[in-house]
Amino acid sequence: MKLKIAVLPGDGIGPEVTGQAVKALKSIATEFNHHFQFVYADVGAVAIEKYNNPLPYATVELCKKSDAILFGAIGHPKYDNDPNAKVRPEQGLLKLRKELGLYANIRPVKAYDALLDKSPLKRHIIKGTDICIYRELTGGIYFGKKYLSDDGEIASDLCEYSKKEIERIAVLAFEAAQSRKNKVTLVDKANVLESSRLWRRVVTEISKDYPDVELDFLFVDNAAMQLILNPKQFDVILTENLFGDIISDEASVIGGSIGLLASASVGAKHALFEPIHGSFPQATGKGIANPIASILSAAMLLEHFGLNNEAELIRLGVEKALKLKITTPDINPESNSITTSNVGDFIEDFI
Amino acid sequence: MKLKIAVLPGDGIGPEVTGQAVKALKSIATEFNHHFQFVYADVGAVAIEKYNNPLPYATVELCKKSDAILFGAIGHPKYDNDPNAKVRPEQGLLKLRKELGLYANIRPVKAYDALLDKSPLKRHIIKGTDICIYRELTGGIYFGKKYLSDDGEIASDLCEYSKKEIERIAVLAFEAAQSRKNKVTLVDKANVLESSRLWRRVVTEISKDYPDVELDFLFVDNAAMQLILNPKQFDVILTENLFGDIISDEASVIGGSIGLLASASVGAKHALFEPIHGSFPQATGKGIANPIASILSAAMLLEHFGLNNEAELIRLGVEKALKLKITTPDINPESNSITTSNVGDFIEDFI
Ligand SMILES: CC(C)[C@H](C(=O)O)[C@@H](O)C(=O)O
Ligand SMILES: CC(C)[C@H](C(=O)O)[C@@H](O)C(=O)O
Numbered sequence: 271m272k273l274k275i276a277v278l279p280g281d282g283i284g285p286e287v288t289g290q291a292v293k294a295l296k297s298i299a300t301e302f303n304h305h306f307q308f309v310y311a312d313v314g315a316v317a318i319e320k321y322n323n324p325l326p327y328a329t330v331e332l333c334k335k336s337d338a339i340l341f342g343a344i345g346h347p348k349y350d351n352d353p354n355a356k357v358r359p360e361q362g363l364l365k366l367r368k369e370l371g372l373y374a375n376i377r378p379v380k381a382y383d384a385l386l387d388k389s390p391l392k393r394h395i396i397k398g399t400d401i402c403i404y405r406e407l408t409g410g411i412y413f414g415k416k417y418l419s420d421d422g423e424i425a426s427d428l429c430e431y432s433k434k435e436i437e438r439i440a441v442l443a444f445e446a447a448q449s450r451k452n453k454v455t456l457v458d459k460a461n462v463l464e465s466s467r468l469w470r471r472v473v474t475e476i477s478k479d480y481p482d483v484e485l486d487f488l489f490v491d492n493a494a495m496q497l498i499l500n501p502k503q504f505d506v507i508l509t510e511n512l513f514g515d516i517i518s519d520e521a522s523v524i525g526g527s528i529g530l531l532a533s534a535s536v537g538a539k540h541a542l543f544e545p546i547h548g549s550f551p552q553a554t555g556k557g558i559a560n561p562i563a564s565i566l567s568a569a570m571l572l573e574h575f576g577l578n579n580e581a582e583l584i585r586l587g588v589e590k591a592l593k594l595k596i597t598t599p600d601i602n603p604e605s606n607s608i609t610t611s612n613v614g615d616f617i618e619d620f621i
Numbered sequence: 622m623k624l625k626i627a628v629l630p631g632d633g634i635g636p637e638v639t640g641q642a643v644k645a646l647k648s649i650a651t652e653f654n655h656h657f658q659f660v661y662a663d664v665g666a667v668a669i670e671k672y673n674n675p676l677p678y679a680t681v682e683l684c685k686k687s688d689a690i691l692f693g694a695i696g697h698p699k700y701d702n703d704p705n706a707k708v709r710p711e712q713g714l715l716k717l718r719k720e721l722g723l724y725a726n727i728r729p730v731k732a733y734d735a736l737l738d739k740s741p742l743k744r745h746i747i748k749g750t751d752i753c754i755y756r757e758l759t760g761g762i763y764f765g766k767k768y769l770s771d772d773g774e775i776a777s778d779l780c781e782y783s784k785k786e787i788e789r790i791a792v793l794a795f796e797a798a799q800s801r802k803n804k805v806t807l808v809d810k811a812n813v814l815e816s817s818r819l820w821r822r823v824v825t826e827i828s829k830d831y832p833d834v835e836l837d838f839l840f841v842d843n844a845a846m847q848l849i850l851n852p853k854q855f856d857v858i859l860t861e862n863l864f865g866d867i868i869s870d871e872a873s874v875i876g877g878s879i880g881l882l883a884s885a886s887v888g889a890k891h892a893l894f895e896p897i898h899g900s901f902p903q904a905t906g907k908g909i910a911n912p913i914a915s916i917l918s919a920a921m922l923l924e925h926f927g928l929n930n931e932a933e934l935i936r937l938g939v940e941k942a943l944k945l946k947i948t949t950p951d952i953n954p955e956s957n958s959i960t961t962s963n964v965g966d967f968i969e970d971f972i
């Protein structure tokens with residue numbers, strides 16, 4: 271297969287981890303006789319430094335012309351603590367999601383047997399957990415009208431959803447459930463929010479087309495609790511943008527490290543693959559960043575094009591690395607001589 | 622001391638648990654020679670059944686004329702799954718918070734030594750945790766303009782904050798930190814939301830008046846993760862309404878049961894005390910509801926009036942009950958013959 275892959279390493283540890291994912295994809299290409307072309311572009315704080323724009327035009331154009339996008343991470347503390355900054359790295363990612371119509375962010379959360387004791391949660395609570403979160407990614411309060419009064423004393427953000435926006439991701443969630451454990455849990459705050467009530471209504475309607483899938487509802491406050499009390503009760507979690515952001519970061523504790531969680535963001539035409547962790551500025555350049563989330567994002571990319579054996583091989587490599595403790599210090603604090611690229615090399619060799 | 626206490630038991634397990642808190646307060650009154658008068662009123666689904674209004678006028682009037690309010694819980698599944706319901710139990714609570722100006726919801730989260738093994742989190746993660754969450758309670762997306770298009774296809778909720786709303790709760794949080802571990806963590810989503818950036822700006826200004834208190838910032842997604850990875854890093858958490866709702870329910874897992882968490886909601890003129898758990902309809906009338914959160918809410922009530930010895934006595938009673946395993950099945954599944962009122966009786970006797 272021929273694939274043109276846009277690589278957007280971004281900020282902080284983005285370039286380091288993305289480098290390992292590219293290595294894995296290259297060895298897959300060699301092994302399986304595929305032709306993958308990698309084209310690089312800037313996004314985030316690095317793009318602001320160069321062009322005063324977190325998402326340069328050339329980057330968007332490249333993404334649109336590519337078959338898939340491999341994304342690193344964005345964000346820089348310089349902008350976080352400056353509430354007056356007009357341009358922010360995050361705008362780059364948000365605009366990219368919107369421009370490419372990447373409305374569904376898919377985040378699998380699994381408890382790896384080799385890591386059961388790394389989690390802050392007890393072994394019996396997490397063993398066997400296998401959740402897939404479907405987070406809406408181009409709507410809600412992230413993209414609603416923002417307002418700041420002239421005197422700077424009142425600020426607001428609008429959370430808006432349309433039936434269409436809810437339907438298209440709900441369909442994906444129900445389809446996913448059919449090839450999993452046939453359960454969808456809608457997480458919302460329908461006892462308070464009008465938009466959540468719309469979610470509940472639309473998702474209930476859609477569920478009628480999937481009589482084999484069980485649908486249940488949880489308020490987001492309760493969901494945040496249930497995810498820790500009993501994560502095994504979940505199969506597919508469907509939710510809006512902001513709740514999905516919170517819930518999926520929270521769920522990362524199940525695996526023992528956020529450095530393990532990959533994601534796919536898909537739309538009608540494009541697909542982007544990124545680790546769910548951020549740019550982790552304090553770790554930049556130290557070789558301590560865990561590349562597994564990025565490598566597993568590459569596996570999701572392969573799967574997206576039906577290259578399931580290839581994806582499986584990467585996953586086996588990751589599991590082996592975890593078992594043999596070829597991992598960065600976030601997982602094995604005692605192993606602080608194993609670097610980001612050591613892990614990447616191991617998986618490359620394995621393939 | 623003379624106190625007039627409005628008791629609003631509400632729905633589900635509300636009346637059962639509130640009954641135990643009243644028992645505790647009555648024995649405190651006897652023991653310390655106080656005069657507490659209890660006046661009951663309806664709120665929530667029960668009030669809808671009777672008056673088609675989740676917050677009858679008489680209830681608000683009673684609350685305004687009382688020194689404090691002891692609240693049970695509200696909510697009924699009948700309304701949750703009916704997106705078309707015009708009247709909802711929750712409106713009763715939200716309207717009460719708004720009408721009484723209860724802008725600060727204070728939720729202490731502690732890991733009790735007797736319960737360290739009940740939590741889904743590992744002992745060494747939670748031991749020593751002592752957090753106090755300050756959640757803004759009368760603003761944000763809970764109270765912003767709601768909209769549903771005529772064709773029912775678009776819905777929205779507005780999250781709005783003013784400088785004043787942020788200042789008044791920030792001051793309380795910094796003051797609390799001064800009598801604790803001198804640290805305030807602001808939880809927001811300033812990389813996306815305009816309202817969060819206002820929070821960050823205003824709280825940073827206020828912090829200048831409290832040079833002895835350290836202020837730090839966490840994005841809500843990261844906070845949801847850090848709360849489980851390392852809860853001991855927190856002292857006072859300050860946050861807006863919706864984030865506070867999610868984070869504090871999540872934090873309840875630290876103590877091993879949401880049935881332990883009390884809260885105070887205070888404003889310039891009034892104060893309301895309620896367990897953070899909901900109406901738990903499935904448990905209604907079974908005698909399995911944990912009354913400790915409600916009893917500890919009564920302790921917070923006493924403290925609010927400077928009755929610190931009295932509050933301490935209740936807390937000692939609770940700790941003793943936990944140690945002796947005089948607790949409902951949520952905490953000791955093996956003890957399913959110990960009922961809600963058994964726990965209440967034990968604490969009454971202790972006092
Ligand atoms: C960087 C930030 C804007 C982003 C988000 O909130 O969506 C990140 O947290 C994520 O989850 O991908
Ligand atoms: C019942 C509901 C409206 C309420 C809230 O969301 O504030 C509850 O969850 C709480 O935290 O007190």
